[in-house]
Amino acid sequence: MGSALRAEATSPQTTSRPLRAWQQAALAQYEEQSPKDFLVTATPGAGKTTFALTLASRLLARREVARVIVVCPTDHLRLQWADAADAMGIVLDPGLTNAVGPVRAGTQGYVTTYAQVAGKPMLHAARATAVKTLVILDEVHHAGDGLSWGEAVEEAYGFAARRLCLTGTPFRTKPDERIPFVRYEEDTFEGDDGEGGVGLVSRADYTYGYKEALADSVVRPVVFAAYTGTSRWRNSAGEVVAASLSEAGTRSVEMQAWRTALDPKGQWVPHVIAAMDDRITHLREEGGMPDAAGLILASDQDDARAYAKIVRRVTGKAAELILSDDPKASKKIERFTTGSARIAVCVRMISEGVDVPRAAVLAWMTSYRTPLFFAQAVGRVVRARAPHESATVFLPAVRPLLSLAASMEEQRNHVMPPPKTEKGDELDLEPLPPKEKDPDGLKQWEALEADARFAHVLHSGTAHTGEGSGPVAVQPEDEEFLGIPGLLTPAQTAELLAKRDDELRQRIAQSHRVDADDFMLVEDHPDEDDAGRSWRDAAELRREINRLVNRVSARTSTPQAVVHTQLRQHVPGPPSASASVDVLRARRERLRTML
16 A cells, blocks of 8 residues: 555656645545545645645546546636646536536536535435545535535535545534534533633544644745724714724724724725735845735725725726626636736635735735634735745734734634524624614715824734834844845834835825825815814824834833823823824823833
């Protein structure tokens, strides 16, 4: 068995590229066990497709199966799977529909979607049992998206000869929505509220996590650049509310501040897009990635279109706009993947499975915040092509996202917790609530303005503010680790973003004036000029206060939140986000005395 395994591993008919160590180990384990069901959990970008098709090639060559069926989430992934299979000598039909009965002659199988299987499960069952079949369930957590999908997958493939389940991200499902063909064990766990409970843990047959992939240089290290800012909005009672993204207080206020920051009319979005573009330029000119590109994730198609306009206005370059209802969406993804465009704007088209190796920068401008979607989206920019590459994710400095970013390198089991009993327990797993409307359909909530400022870089659980420590020198012994001149460490990245922050703000302000007709928000004020100057003065004071708080925090090793609390004790008044100019000036002077 061992000699045969080594011969197959090096056979050009088995794979067109050398197998990674984890792929060889997983294949060896499969060969030894020869199981009916096999679940592989491997971090996004690790090479699950290559592993699955190599296994399929071996089983076909030994005639242990005569057909391969791949089930994936989207139509675009059908094409991607078919192309990958073709490169390895396996002909899979990506266009087979439910209206066509038999599998096309001259192929060794086909690629379908979970939605198609749910449409006619008995048809797919007939195809999977007509001959010995290997069924590959890609991103198998989709079989838990609802009872109907899970039941359909089980009905369609319950009698298939072999089943290979793949997933790249941790998933949680309700206890009554178990994923078919996945083995579960009862286990105790600690919930987000600190209380323990009993849940069901899925047991993968082979696991290859982000930490292992990072050590093997299979994935890029990720640096998270968090941007805070002050948001102003008018609520349903007609009151104007102001709050900072990173100091919002209650969850409700935080969500409204977050929603306002993502509004295309404000300053937060163009500021972060400018910082993102600046990072892409650095990667192209000094970071050893001349084709580096970035992805912007929007909440909906209206925002995506508006963000694409902002990209053009801020960067001078057109963005690739990729929308799910566009019949040319797949072609646009392919064009962006192989082309030279700098930025693509999408909603969910590139959140899972889509392979864009040159994408190394991600801007999180969506209200989605589930752990699954976060890991999927970040997975689009971590696929490594060379040891020196790194990925940067720009995101709002809100607690749900910072928590997800901090846990990216943790090893997490696939836990299905027991039912929640308190209303609202799943709040962080849902999109932001829809905009309020009155009975006539008119909006009652209105975003007014949002500014942006760099908060910190988060890397391996450590926050780097770029303040107080001065330039970070690169020691000679670190040069080999950095790989090439110009590649920045997380601390250096933080310093660069902090230094560039004011320059970017001026650049955005200029572009905002040039294109004011499209994005200017006009309000009816008795003395508009004075109000505008007062708002701009207050905004600048808030930015200066936050910079000073960062410095005090770094110098005294005191958390920033504690410094803000001490500041409000010495200079009473509302939070800085809604304080008057006089209060802000007094707090600035107090902070200066603390340095």
